Amino acid sequence: MYLLLALAIVSEVTATVARKLSEGFTRWLPSIFVVVGYAAAFEFLASVLKAGMPIGVAYAVWAAVGVALVALIGALFLGESMTWLQVGGLLLVIAGVVALELGSAH
Template identity: 40%
Template sequence: MPYVLLAFAIAFEVTATLAMRASEGMSRLGPSVLVVAGYLISFVFMAKALTSLNVGPVYAIWSALGTIGAFAGGVVLFDEQVRPLTIAGAVIIVLGVIVMNLGGGVSRG
C-alpha cells in the first residue's frame, strides 16, 4: 500500500508541475488552482507513504520519477525538444535511484 500512495504522490506532483507550465506564470486561474491542489495532494500522499518507508530512497524515487514525468509531459503536451544530453540526464537519475535503493532499501526498520 505505501507504494500505491507514493505512485499517487508522483502522479499529482507531475500534474501540478505541468499545470504550472500551462498556467502562464500563474495568470490562468484553472491551471493555477491545479498547481496548488496538485502539490498539496502530492505532499499528503507522500507523507502517508513515509509512515512505513525510508525518507531518503522515497524522496529519491518521488523526485526522480517526478522529474522524468515532467520531462515526458513537457515533450508530449508542450512540444518541448528532446536532446541526447537530456536523455542521458534522465538515465543518470534512474541509476541514482537504483543505487540509493540498493544501499538502503525503502522499508523502514
Template identity: 40%
Template sequence: MWKRWLLLIGAIVAEVLGTMSLRAAIDAPLFIIGVVVGYVVGFALLGLALGQGIPVGIAYGIWAAAGVALVAILSAMIFGETLSFVAIIGLVTIIAGVFIVQTGQASAPKAEVLES
C-alpha cells in the same frame, strides 16, 4: 506493504500534474488551481507514504527522480519542449542512481536509534 508504494505513486502523479499545471498556467491562469491541488495532494500523499514506513531517502529519491523524468517527457510531448539526447542520458542516469540507492538501502543494516 503495497499501500505505501501506491501512496508514493499517487504522490508522484499529483506532483507531476501540479508541475504540468504550472507550465499550463502561463497560457491559461485557471491552471493555478491545478498547481495548488497537485502540490498539496502530492505532499500529503508523500507524508502518508513516509508514515507507512518507506525510508525518507528512498521515498524522496524515487519521488524526485520520477517527477523529473515524467515532467521532462510530458513537457516534450504536450508543450513541444526540447528533450535532447544528452537530457535523455541524464534522466536515465538519475533513474539508475535512485535504483542503486534503493537496492543498497534494502541490503544495508539498520542503524540504531539513540535515545536521549
C-alpha cells in the same frame, strides 16, 4: 506504500505541468490544479514516510520519477526540446534511484 508514492508522484507531476499551463497563475483552472496537486503530493508523501519508507529512498524516487515524467511530458506534449544528452542524464538519475532502492533493501 508504493501506491501512495505513485499517487504523490502523479499529483506532483500534474501540479508541475499545470503550473506551466497556468501562464504565471493568470489562468484559473490550471492554477487550481497547481495548488491542489502540490497539496495532495505532500500529503501522499507524508503518508509514505509515516508508513515507514526511508526518507532518502522516498524522496529520491519521488523526485527522479517526477523529473523524468515532467521532462517527457514537456518533450511529447508541450513542444519542449530534449537532446540525447538530456535523455542520458535522465537515465542516470533513474539508475541512481534504483541503486538507492536496491541498497535500502539489504
